[in-house]
Amino acid sequence: MNQIDLNMVDWARAQFALTSMYHWIFVPLTLGLSFLCAFYESLYVRTGKEEWKKITKFWMTLFGINFAIGVATGIILEFEFGTNWSNYSWMVGDIFGAPLAVEGIVAFFIEATFFAVMFFGWNRVSKGAHLFSTWMVAIGSNLSALWILVANSWMQHPVGMAFNPDTARFEMRNFWEVLFSPVAVSKFTHATSSSFIVASLFVIMISFWYLLKGRHAAMAKKSILVAAVFGLLSCLYAGLTGDESAYVNASTQPMKLAAYEGLYAGRTNADLVAVGVLNPGPVAGDDPFLFEIKIPGLLSLLANRDSSSFVPGIKDLVYGNPGQNIVGVNTKMERGKMAIADLAGFKTAKKQGDAAGEAAALQKFNANKDYLGYGYLAKAEDSIPPVHTTFYAFHIMVILGCFFTFFFLVVLYMGCKDSLQRNPWILKLGVITFFLGMLASQAGWIVAEVGRQPWVIQNFLPTNVATSNISAGNVQATFFMFLVLFTLLLLAEVRIMLKQIKIGPEEV
């Protein structure tokens, strides 16, 4: 393979982080607001009350503003796999391309087609057909999330595939295993439910602002009740699916689990660090914390459903732990390098028409092929993801998730008692809570993506060999192009939103 251009890898990663994080500002709102609009419109159709229609139209306006920029920031992601990660695209296009194409066929067209009815069909189709269209937009957007998350999950836990030495690429063997992989199921349910939380917080933020200003109070209160119920249920579901994600991580990505738990030395009866501050310097010994609050045995329970079980730490995974049957990365690297050499031998023998040499090389390759990706690592420690980033991102997400549950409960209680306006503190808190929701949502993706480094495909393809063969300058240039353009569009979006919120639901 070609010399790796590390600078190019860094810029390609930076660009992917930039474009996907920008995209993820808008996606959770699309996923959740689409359902909230569908709820509001259903209430309108059921009750026939004009005020519900006004509420629906107001949130739909904000949904539309957000949707447009979501589409704009999304298209680049699909093609970025090709432009910046073409080696990846070739090696796994057989598997990874399929969910993207399915997403186009079964999900994007639902969104695109019914979106037009939702916005321009009020006077053109029947009430029922309009409601149907609104629901289809919600279902379509969440279906598209399903397929892209299936694709992402496959990178985290590559199943249903095999390496083909003839073509030197990974090929799909079982579509159902890819679709119903436990990682895909937990990722889809967790990403969508947490997005519903963000969207509910959005509705609450704006409604609370109206209550603080003493405007549109009746409409705001109605919106709040629906959003608080939706938010609370989503919190509970996000909690369950988050727990499931961690449980799945324990078997599929133990290094990621160890990193986000800050667990250096594995142990039985492992404690869960509820809150902790990591030592910013290099870790001496097994305790990386300056300060921590632990819950005894909980990590073992959550990771393996058994509080006395062993949870491997970063050191066990890197250096091996024979007592627990954990093979160290050095051994895996040796076997990986043998696999790479045997693959090259296989190719040479094949080219020379040496059938016996081909068979022998293939046999040797097959013995080590599961470690192929490790052959590209320079040293064992390269298998450790950035621990601090992963740890803090994870803890911010979990702590905020718990807070949101409590927050929705309080809002629901006060909303039912109609005491929200008498308690401006909760209104002010609600206005900032939305931004915490955004933070938690982004943090979740940081855990998922930073925590799986150095792999682009877990154990099989390291990030630094997945890129295109282009110079860093090109990617650097497009990085700044997207940075400037997306920032400009974001500013425009926020200003337009603020104006629409100021105009309010009465004039929509």
Added chain:
Amino acid sequence: MIGNLDYAVLQQIWWILASVVGSLFLFLTFVQGGQTLLWQIGRTEQEKSLVINSLGTKWELTFTTLVLFGGALFAAFPKFYATSFGGAYWVWILILFTFIVQAVSYEYRKKPGNLLGASVYELFLFINGSVGILLIGAAVGTFFTGSNFTLNAYNQVKWTNPLMGLEAAFSLFNLSLGLFLVFNARVLGAMYLVNNIDFKGMADFEARVRKACLMNLIYALPFLLYVLVSLLVMDGFGVDKNGIVSMVPYKYLGNLLAMPQVLGLLLLGLILVIWGVVLTGIKSSDKGIWFGGLGTVLVGLAVFFTAGFHDTAFYPSKADLQSSLTIYNASSTHYTLTVMTYVALVIPFVLAYIAWVWRQMNAKKLNIDDVSENKAY
């Protein structure tokens, strides 16, 4: 059932499916064409509003079709996806850029507080319809004129031209194909607007749109003729039984003669487009878009089939002939193509609900009252 099909048959099915999606995209570029007509045919704010709102219910269909075209190529021909996007970097990035700015423009153009002002969003729409379509045409042109890349033993692409794909726009053939698509999109745009807008009391405006349809066909003709004549006389990238690629004189003429159905598609498509223009530009019918649209789809299919079938390399390399891609060496495995073909069985349902929604939304023409509503773009 599908799993029992020959690998080659599946590869051909997917080249046909990708061609259908690509050709439907070319039809749907009536949105882009309409965008470039905006300043020319919309003299008053009201007229501009009618144009924008008419296109505004359809732009996402075009956009989504482009995204699906990319997705389908990724899934069915990953080597093409990896080679072209990872090598012809700048041509694709610029195309994408024009679609990014398009995506916000309808929604943001008239909204208060939109930061950039309506005319900048209109400029975005113009750039998307002109530069975007021109470069797409140039990229499709390389299916015939070839690109500058080599693939190593692990199929990693190396682009050998420092312009990284932009050089496609400096070939007269590619440029002509691009300009033809730009003008054809404008022809279609005018046809669609005539079909969708209620011109009652705006005879001037209507005359302008109809004239634009006719004039843009006339502008398109020299580029079309140049592309057609070049295509018939140029050397093409042929593949022999052993997969060896070589330059074959009159390759594409040979393809058309060897596949008379494809020649038929091309001729019928061109006649339909011209008939659509006659209906819109000369007669006073509003049905031109259906003929123009179908005609464009048929021409598109003929172009893609000529590039991909009959032992032809559809993504040829000038720099290293043997690196050229054919539908047989660039495709996914038998298994993936089988799975994808099952998924493709839902396409008729997708087309059915799109058609149903289109009928519902376009049953009544767009009039001034519609664009005076608060919800309008």
